Amino acid sequence: MTELALIVVATALVNNFVLVQFLGLCPFLGASRRVEGAVGMGLATGLVLTIASALSYIVDRLILIPLDLAYLQIVAFILVIGGAVQLTELMLRASAPMLHRMLGLYIPLIASNCAVLGVALLNSRQSASFIEAVFFGAGAALGFTLVLVLLSGLRERIDETNVPAPFRGVPITLLLAGLMSLAFYGFNGFARL
Amino acid sequence: MTREFPISPAPHIRPVTSVPAVMRTVLVALLPAIAAYVWSFGPGLIMNMVVAALSAYAAESLVLRIRGHDAWRTLSDGSALVTAVLIAFALPPLLPWWVPAIAAVAAIVLGKQLFGGLGYNLFNPAMVGYVIVLLSFPSEMIQWLAPRGAAGDWTHLTLLEHLSYAASGRLPDALTIDGVTQATPLDLVRLGLANMQTVQEIHVGPLFGAYGGTGWQLTTTATALGGALLLVRRVISWHIPLAVCAGVVLPAILFYLIDTSRFPGPGHHLFNGATLLCAFFIATDPVTAAASKRGRLYYGAGIGALTYAIRTWGGYADGVAFAVLLMNTAVPLIDRATRPRIYGRV
Numbered sequence: 001m002t003e004l005a006l007i008v009v010a011t012a013l014v015n016n017f018v019l020v021q022f023l024g025l026c027p028f029l030g031a032s033r034r035v036e037g038a039v040g041m042g043l044a045t046g047l048v049l050t051i052a053s054a055l056s057y058i059v060d061r062l063i064l065i066p067l068d069l070a071y072l073q074i075v076a077f078i079l080v081i082g083g084a085v086q087l088t089e090l091m092l093r094a095s096a097p098m099l100h101r102m103l104g105l106y107i108p109l110i111a112s113n114c115a116v117l118g119v120a121l122l123n124s125r126q127s128a129s130f131i132e133a134v135f136f137g138a139g140a141a142l143g144f145t146l147v148l149v150l151l152s153g154l155r156e157r158i159d160e161t162n163v164p165a166p167f168r169g170v171p172i173t174l175l176l177a178g179l180m181s182l183a184f185y186g187f188n189g190f191a192r193l
Numbered sequence: 194m195t196r197e198f199p200i201s202p203a204p205h206i207r208p209v210t211s212v213p214a215v216m217r218t219v220l221v222a223l224l225p226a227i228a229a230y231v232w233s234f235g236p237g238l239i240m241n242m243v244v245a246a247l248s249a250y251a252a253e254s255l256v257l258r259i260r261g262h263d264a265w266r267t268l269s270d271g272s273a274l275v276t277a278v279l280i281a282f283a284l285p286p287l288l289p290w291w292v293p294a295i296a297a298v299a300a301i302v303l304g305k306q307l308f309g310g311l312g313y314n315l316f317n318p319a320m321v322g323y324v325i326v327l328l329s330f331p332s333e334m335i336q337w338l339a340p341r342g343a344a345g346d347w348t349h350l351t352l353l354e355h356l357s358y359a360a361s362g363r364l365p366d367a368l369t370i371d372g373v374t375q376a377t378p379l380d381l382v383r384l385g386l387a388n389m390q391t392v393q394e395i396h397v398g399p400l401f402g403a404y405g406g407t408g409w410q411l412t413t414t415a416t417a418l419g420g421a422l423l424l425v426r427r428v429i430s431w432h433i434p435l436a437v438c439a440g441v442v443l444p445a446i447l448f449y450l451i452d453t454s455r456f457p458g459p460g461h462h463l464f465n466g467a468t469l470l471c472a473f474f475i476a477t478d479p480v481t482a483a484a485s486k487r488g489r490l491y492y493g494a495g496i497g498a499l500t501y502a503i504r505t506w507g508g509y510a511d512g513v514a515f516a517v518l519l520m521n522t523a524v525p526l527i528d529r530a531t532r533p534r535i536y537g538r539v
Binding site: 035149150151153154156157158159161162163164167172175176179180182183184185186187188189190 | 256260303304306307308309310313315316321324325328499502503506507508509512514515516518519521522523524525526529
């Protein structure tokens with residue numbers, strides 16, 4: 001039990017996929033303009049991350065490794081992720097059409113979010129059991145959603161009229177992301193209890 | 194026709210709270226802490242302050258000149274000086290000059306001016322500067338001169354040796370930096386616990402005083418005294434200091450009661466490191482703190498709790514700077530959640 005809690009803390013905070021491993025930066029910058037959109041994007045990506053890490057673990061252990069096809073990992077995982085994204089899009093369209101319209105193009109783009117593939121690949125290397133793989137994915141999802149929502153809050157607060165002209169838009173957002181990354185250094189050393 | 198007695202709407206009697214006046218009060222309130230620090234750890238603090246202040250002013254005037262703003266108006270508000278003084282307080286007392294200089298420039302440029310200057314910055318500038326040099330110069334940042342009364346304390350160095358170290362990063366051949374520096378009480382407890390010693394075994398020795406470390410208890414008590422002045426003069430309200438202290442002290446008491454040999458008590462956490470400096474002078478920065486009273490309680494408690502967590506389970510001896518930056522990222526969301534409702538609005 002503590003083991004699983006540690007996995008979540010370690011993947012969500014200590015090795016945060018966005019701020020420490022620098023994966024999944026395009027939705028981090030693209031979908032963080034408004035808090036509401038960021039929450040929706042975070043939840044959708046989180047759902048995909050968790051489903052995809054569970055499915056890719058099954059595919060890896062039950063199909064690829066027994067058949068000695070580990071070199072097909074990337075192709076197989078992308079297929080799994082694509083399926084998980086499609087599933088999430090159908091669910092969102094049926095259950096939350098407003099959110100679906102707001103996120104628009106970003107939902108199919110989850111499929112090309114490198115954090116999702118990164119989690120699936122790291123999972124096949126690190127996780128010892130199916131439960132661990134699911135919690136690894138859930139921790140990554142939690143961490144992604146957390147930093148996405150935090151960044152969107154900060155971006156809403158920036159008064160762009162006072163930012164020096166060359167730094168308006170993406171540069172000041174990258175500076176914010178860098179400062180958040182500095183702050184997350186504080187979690188260094190956690191989860192080795 | 195000119196009117197000799199211009200009439201303006203109320204209020205006619207205004208409180209004198211301008212930015213320069215507030216900054217002056219903050220600097221005056223820091224004087225007891227400066228005196229106690231210099232008495233305990235030597236004149237290095239003053240040197241760091243001078244370097245940090247000069248670098249901060251140089252960086253700020255350069256940015257303002259590039260942007261074509263009126264440099265004098267901004268420079269004279271005193272906020273850069275407060276940032277520089279807080280950075281010097283957070284840094285160890287004996288450092289080569291480039292460490293405080295880089296911290297101050299990073300604080301002013303990355304932490305403040307790129308966001309549009311004072312009032313628009315989202316992160317506490319002093320803590321941005323401090324964390325950048327903490328990550329860039331990790332070995333220099335743990336070299337604290339031994340406090341007055343400990344073996345090989347700072348009085349063994351002459352003022353000239355202080356200055357030459359600050360200028361060159363080297364000491365005279367007969368001395369090594371390890372001979373005049375000591376781990377801080379927070380470091381000692383962290384390392385000792387990692388080596389399976391109990392708190393009671395670590396707490397013997399000349400570096401530990403009645404309630405805080407030697408030198409530290411005097412400095413931090415003086416800091417709290419200055420903080421009390423800020424409270425009396427109503428420069429800050431009680432919410433953030435109380436919440437920060439509670440956020441550190443309550444978990445400290447809880448874990449202390451669970452196991453006194455593995456978790457040092459609340460006095461250790463309150464009167465060592467930067468807890469009290471943060472509670473009164475850093476976390477209370479009105480620009481980067483939460484806006485509402487309730488929000489400020491959450492903000493302060495979050496800083497305190499994160500500080501305790503980083504000190505106890507994290508990789509750094511003192512977690513104040515990281516705790517402040519982490520809670521700075523959460524401020525917009527805290528403000529959203531604690532926005533006061535307008536009465537009667539649906």
